[in-house]
Amino acid sequence: MTSISEQLSDALGIMIMGMGLVFTFLSILIVGIGIVAKLFPAPVADIPAPQAPSNTAVATHLDPKLVAAITSAIHQYRAK
Amino acid sequence: MEGLMAFWSETGIANFTGGQLLMMGVGCLLLFLAIAKGFEPLLLLPIGFGAILANIPNAGFTDEGGLLYYAYHVGIETGIFPLLIFMGVGALTDFGALIANPKTLLLGAAAQFGIFATLLGAIGLNLVPGFEFSMQDAAAIAIIGGADGPTAIFLASKLAPELLGAIAVAAYSYMALVPLIQPPIMKLLTTKAEREIKMEQLREVSKKEKIIFPLMVLGMTILFLPAATPLVGMFCLGNLMRESGVVDRLSKTAQNELINIVTIFLGLAVGSKLSAEQFLRIETLGILVLGAVAFSIGTATGVLMAKLMCKLSGGKVNPLIGAAGVSAVPMAARVVNKVGLESNNQNFLLMHAMGPNVAGVLGSAVAAGVLLAVLG
Numbered sequence: 001m002t003s004i005s006e007q008l009s010d011a012l013g014i015m016i017m018g019m020g021l022v023f024t025f026l027s028i029l030i031v032g033i034g035i036v037a038k039l040f041p042a043p044v045a046d047i048p049a050p051q052a053p054s055n056t057a058v059a060t061h062l063d064p065k066l067v068a069a070i071t072s073a074i075h076q077y078r079a080k
Numbered sequence: 081m082e083g084l085m086a087f088w089s090e091t092g093i094a095n096f097t098g099g100q101l102l103m104m105g106v107g108c109l110l111l112f113l114a115i116a117k118g119f120e121p122l123l124l125l126p127i128g129f130g131a132i133l134a135n136i137p138n139a140g141f142t143d144e145g146g147l148l149y150y151a152y153h154v155g156i157e158t159g160i161f162p163l164l165i166f167m168g169v170g171a172l173t174d175f176g177a178l179i180a181n182p183k184t185l186l187l188g189a190a191a192q193f194g195i196f197a198t199l200l201g202a203i204g205l206n207l208v209p210g211f212e213f214s215m216q217d218a219a220a221i222a223i224i225g226g227a228d229g230p231t232a233i234f235l236a237s238k239l240a241p242e243l244l245g246a247i248a249v250a251a252y253s254y255m256a257l258v259p260l261i262q263p264p265i266m267k268l269l270t271t272k273a274e275r276e277i278k279m280e281q282l283r284e285v286s287k288k289e290k291i292i293f294p295l296m297v298l299g300m301t302i303l304f305l306p307a308a309t310p311l312v313g314m315f316c317l318g319n320l321m322r323e324s325g326v327v328d329r330l331s332k333t334a335q336n337e338l339i340n341i342v343t344i345f346l347g348l349a350v351g352s353k354l355s356a357e358q359f360l361r362i363e364t365l366g367i368l369v370l371g372a373v374a375f376s377i378g379t380a381t382g383v384l385m386a387k388l389m390c391k392l393s394g395g396k397v398n399p400l401i402g403a404a405g406v407s408a409v410p411m412a413a414r415v416v417n418k419v420g421l422e423s424n425n426q427n428f429l430l431m432h433a434m435g436p437n438v439a440g441v442l443g444s445a446v447a448a449g450v451l452l453a454v455l456g
Contacts, residue, residue: 015196033182042286
């Protein structure tokens with residue numbers, strides 16, 4: 001019985017230490033991710049952002065005429 | 081006539097023992113679960129078949145020189161198979177959701193409590209007559225709570241090889257049962273209002289961040305926990321191959337062909353450990369029970385941690401995502417998504433749950449490293 005209670009206290013020690021280490025490790029990682037995020041902010045978000053609207057703007061400008069042209073072409077082709 | 085007698089004495093019918101038949105039944109049950117129920121078929125099918133092969137009398141699959149003997153000896157005793165799988169998992173994992181919301185790492189950490197609580201439980205089980213788990217055995221059983229097959233097999237092969245079959249089967253069975261085990265616990269610990277919380281959309285993550293991430297994880301493991309570097313190192317290698325974008329061929333191989341080939345042999349080798357004399361013991365029953373407990377506690381502590389984060393953040397975190405902290409990628413995240421949708425059919429939590437989900441993989445690898453460092 002004494003050996004089991006010893007084992008139990010050992011296991012308790014490993015539990016506390018293990019959870020402590022897991023939390024410490026992952027907390028440091030959180031800090032690390034934060035630093036990397038500051039150093040290398042997502043430029044991807046900035047560059048396509050202005051591009052994307054201009055693209056869609058061009059696309060919408062062209063759309064009605066293009067669509068009309070294409071649909072009429074299709075109609076003509078199908079009518080043959 | 082003598083020839084016929086000699087032939088008869090070599091047949092399976094003449095040599096079957098009750099235990100072998102029973103274990104073939106277990107193998108067939110695993111095949112049934114894999115084929116008819118779709119439970120982790122990629123692993124349970126080869127494991128089930130391996131169990132059948134390992135219990136054929138006079139076939140010698142698991143004797144020295146047999147196929148399964150070598151598959152086990154080369155792949156699992158050395159720890160190579162689970163590590164190769166881990167590399168593939170690394171190549172399959174997108175850490176974007178985690179990098180975008182790094183606080184979810186805490187959920188992955190909290191869910192590891194299931195592992196350490198079960199360590200205590202396994203030692204406590206020694207009070208019941210018939211159980212004699214050493215600290216190493218207890219640690220290998222507890223890692224089932226990490227809900228990560230390769231990690232469980234790796235740790236069991238290092239700490240308690242004789243329990244490996246039961247541990248692997250328990251780990252994969254419970255991973256398959258995630259959709260049944262987790263939702264009741266999640267619902268018990270959260271209110272409907274909490275389950276309906278919508279989370280902010282995740283920010284964009286730059287390519288550089290994604291490339292630096294595996295290197296940073298590796299660096300930290302080298303500094304603080306070298307015992308975990310086999311697992312974390314292979315995982316990071318796979319992830320770096322994926323994110324660097326310059327070795328697409330290697331990355332594709334790691335996440336397809338290689339992981340598939342290794343899975344076949346890993347399954348067979350694990351199945352070979354399901355021989356009657358190793359599996360039909362009272363310990364196996366204890367392992368199955370402890371595994372379920374480990375899993376449930378991990379889910380519960382993950383959800384409780386998420387509730388705490390919800391309170392601290394002023395209700396910006398949906399507590400359900402904590403349940404995904406017990407790795408089991410991507411099943412646990414899908415379960416979170418499903419339970420979230422049940423409360424509010426416009427609330428898609430999948431991406432938010434992927435953060436704690438992959439954090440759980442890291443968390444259980446770190447926990448395995450701690451156990452290896454202390455008990456290995």
